[in-house]
Amino acid sequence: MERGSREYALWSIGLLLVLLFALIPVLWIISLSLKTPATITEGTSFWDRFIPQDVTFDNYTTLFEGGLDDSPFIAPLINSILIALITTVIAIVLAAFAAYAIARLDFPGKALILAGALAIAMFPAISTVGPLFDMWRALGLYDTYPGLIIPYLTFSLPLAIYTLVAFFREIPWDLEYAAAVDGATPFQAFRKVIVPLAAPGVFTAAILVFIFAWNDFLFAISLTSSDASRTVPAALAFFTGESQFTQPTGNIAAAAVIVTVPIIIFVLFFQRRIVAGLTAGAVKG
Amino acid sequence: MAEIVLDGVSKRFPDGFEAVKDMDLEINDGEFMILVGPSGCGKSTALRMIAGLEDITEGELRIGDRVVNELAPKDRDIAMVFQNYALYPHMTVRENMAFPLKLADVPKEETDRKVEEAARILDLQQHLDRRPANLSGGQRQRVAMGRAIVRDPSAFLMDEPLSNLDAKLRVQMRTEVARIQSNLGTTTVYVTHDQTEAMTLGDRVAVMRTGVLQQVGSPGELYSDPANLFVAGFIGSPAMNFMPARIESGRVKLPIGDLPVPSGAGATDGGAVIAGIRPESFEDASLVGPDVRSRGSTFRTKIDLVESMGSENYAYFQVESEGMQSQQLDELAQDAGTAEVPSSGEGQVVARLDATSQIQRGDETELWVDATKLHLFDPQSGQSLGAARQPVAAGAA
Numbered sequence: 001m002e003r004g005s006r007e008y009a010l011w012s013i014g015l016l017l018v019l020l021f022a023l024i025p026v027l028w029i030i031s032l033s034l035k036t037p038a039t040i041t042e043g044t045s046f047w048d049r050f051i052p053q054d055v056t057f058d059n060y061t062t063l064f065e066g067g068l069d070d071s072p073f074i075a076p077l078i079n080s081i082l083i084a085l086i087t088t089v090i091a092i093v094l095a096a097f098a099a100y101a102i103a104r105l106d107f108p109g110k111a112l113i114l115a116g117a118l119a120i121a122m123f124p125a126i127s128t129v130g131p132l133f134d135m136w137r138a139l140g141l142y143d144t145y146p147g148l149i150i151p152y153l154t155f156s157l158p159l160a161i162y163t164l165v166a167f168f169r170e171i172p173w174d175l176e177y178a179a180a181v182d183g184a185t186p187f188q189a190f191r192k193v194i195v196p197l198a199a200p201g202v203f204t205a206a207i208l209v210f211i212f213a214w215n216d217f218l219f220a221i222s223l224t225s226s227d228a229s230r231t232v233p234a235a236l237a238f239f240t241g242e243s244q245f246t247q248p249t250g251n252i253a254a255a256a257v258i259v260t261v262p263i264i265i266f267v268l269f270f271q272r273r274i275v276a277g278l279t280a281g282a283v284k285g
Numbered sequence: 286m287a288e289i290v291l292d293g294v295s296k297r298f299p300d301g302f303e304a305v306k307d308m309d310l311e312i313n314d315g316e317f318m319i320l321v322g323p324s325g326c327g328k329s330t331a332l333r334m335i336a337g338l339e340d341i342t343e344g345e346l347r348i349g350d351r352v353v354n355e356l357a358p359k360d361r362d363i364a365m366v367f368q369n370y371a372l373y374p375h376m377t378v379r380e381n382m383a384f385p386l387k388l389a390d391v392p393k394e395e396t397d398r399k400v401e402e403a404a405r406i407l408d409l410q411q412h413l414d415r416r417p418a419n420l421s422g423g424q425r426q427r428v429a430m431g432r433a434i435v436r437d438p439s440a441f442l443m444d445e446p447l448s449n450l451d452a453k454l455r456v457q458m459r460t461e462v463a464r465i466q467s468n469l470g471t472t473t474v475y476v477t478h479d480q481t482e483a484m485t486l487g488d489r490v491a492v493m494r495t496g497v498l499q500q501v502g503s504p505g506e507l508y509s510d511p512a513n514l515f516v517a518g519f520i521g522s523p524a525m526n527f528m529p530a531r532i533e534s535g536r537v538k539l540p541i542g543d544l545p546v547p548s549g550a551g552a553t554d555g556g557a558v559i560a561g562i563r564p565e566s567f568e569d570a571s572l573v574g575p576d577v578r579s580r581g582s583t584f585r586t587k588i589d590l591v592e593s594m595g596s597e598n599y600a601y602f603q604v605e606s607e608g609m610q611s612q613q614l615d616e617l618a619q620d621a622g623t624a625e626v627p628s629s630g631e632g633q634v635v636a637r638l639d640a641t642s643q644i645q646r647g648d649e650t651e652l653w654v655d656a657t658k659l660h661l662f663d664p665q666s667g668q669s670l671g672a673a674r675q676p677v678a679a680g681a682a
């Protein structure tokens with residue numbers, strides 16, 4: 001066998017194993033979501049349990065039953081989407097300005113800002129939850145959108161700033177000088193030259209922030225109390241079965257599948273924009 | 286179209302480093318001015334101050350009739366070509382060239398017309414819809430030129446625009462740049478460390494060293510009448526040979542023999558000087574006709590090495606150069622990255638001989654040197670002692 005194709009085969013097998021390892025939990029939860037409550041624990045062999053005996057979409061439909069008022073899922077889903085999107089937009093705008101200043105300017109306290117941002121990102125979230133609970137109740141932010149968006153911003157901004165600083169630093173200074181002599185104001189240079197070139201960085205940071213906000217459970221469970229702002233990860237914990245004695249396993253699995261979908265769409269959508277080497281050809285390397 | 290005047294312009298960086306010191310330079314309307322010097326001499330800083338990319342610490346800068354010290358780059362009506370081209374990678378060639386016009390709110394038809402025109406001048410028509418990443422180095426360089434041309438600015442500023450090209454393309458683009466500039470007649474300031482570019486392109490050349498302007502003049506003046514050791518050693522390739530000498534009873538005592546003091550040289554008897562002789566002032570004595578021979582004198586030496594260039598031969602030999610010391614020579618040697626310029630002990634001298642010369646490596650032979658082309662310098666200050674001075678041409682600073 002040729003060395004090339006042999007290597008190719010080995011790589012393929014390795015890749016397949018990693019894929020299986022990563023995807024089996026996902027497949028399992030999809031399988032769970034398609035089972036009826038009665039058959040969830042049925043089956044003795046692996047395949048019997050893995051492949052649903054009679055496929056049903058009841059778990060999905062019941063999630064949406066009752067519309068916005070009665071469904072335990074629709075309101076949290078809307079909350080999740082809005083809170084994650086608002087957090088992402090605010091974080092990216094703020095981080096872009098901050099990162100640009102950090103990458104380009106020498107100002108007093110620059111090192112302090114970077115160190116502070118890093119320290120905040122490293123700070124254990126759990127130790128802020130208690131004080132936040134008290135503060136938010138006093139300020140009237142408890143169980144509101146801002147009540148979640150503010151802590152999300154606090155923890156995701158350092159990450160976004162660090163990512164964007166790295167990307168801005170890659171952009172040659174001369175491009176800005178060129179824009180300046182071409183007649184651009186500093187803001188025009190930033191908007192028309194720097195931001196388009198940093199687009200891969202902007203989208204990377206956006207994905208990171210979005211996933212952080214979307215996945216958070218700790219703040220969501222601690223700082224919300226109703227459908228007014230409760231997000232999906234927290235709402236799942238409040239799902240109930242049809243009766244006191246049935247577990248809502250199927251519904252939880254179905255909800256978990258549904259909340260995975262936006263992340264996949266988000267990543268696939270932006271991934272196409274994250275084209276490496278976009279800055280190629282700007283300056284002679 | 287405008288003249289550019291630097292009036293006592295200085296640049297001091299926050300760390301105290303003075304990149305440009307009290308620079309006076311007048312660049313005439315339509316003139317092609319070259320700023321040349323070794324790296325770190327302040328030439329790029331000077332250009333960036335003209336562009337407005339660096340603040341001016343002291344002095345006054347005028348473009349046309351306006352003092353532009355405090356104006357932003359966009360308000361100075363200048364265009365700049367960068368060493369690394371600085372093309373916008375997310376835009377096509379057309380968009381790159383149209384960018385300055387778009388920022389100036391030029392109507393679309395006029396923008397299109399100007400871009401097409403520039404593309405035609407630069408032979409870029411078939412590349413207008415490609416992106417910089419897909420262009421060759423020479424094409425990128427032309428796009429950068431195009432972006433400057435479409436503006437029809439009052440001055441072009443070029444920061445080593447050819448240094449990233451390979452040798453052959455550089456020569457080709459050099460003539461191209463000269464052609465475009467003379468067609469457009471736009472005032473141009475061109476920074477380079479390459480003395481060949483400086484000599485071939487410029488109407489006038491300004492030589493800089495450690496932030497100080499050394500001499501401004503036409504390429505011919507700089508070559509035949511360098512103001513000091515630095516200019517003498519920097520201009521010309523191969524570089525001028527330097528050797529220690531003494532003035533005794535009206536003659537210059539050199540390691541290679543005695544020569545008459547050139548007329549007009551302000552050297553006094555008994556003084557130590559540094560003598561400079563260009564490689565092309567030597568010749569194989571057997572090839573020198575009797576009518577020319579009397580202009581100089583001959584000497585015998587042992588040739589260490591002969592490099593044949595086809596059109597000419599370079600012969601290397603050693604001279605005793607004990608006790609010759611000059612800060613300017615040390616700097617030149619440092620810039621060349623070698624001890625090419627003799628600073629102490631045995632010094633190597635290079636002579637350019639005719640291609641028909643039969644001199645071989647290791648020969649003990651007779652060379653002729655043209656005494657009228659002898660340059661004398663003060664060893665302390667490095668200033669020229671006025672040997673071989675030509676009448677100063679009009680326009681020289």
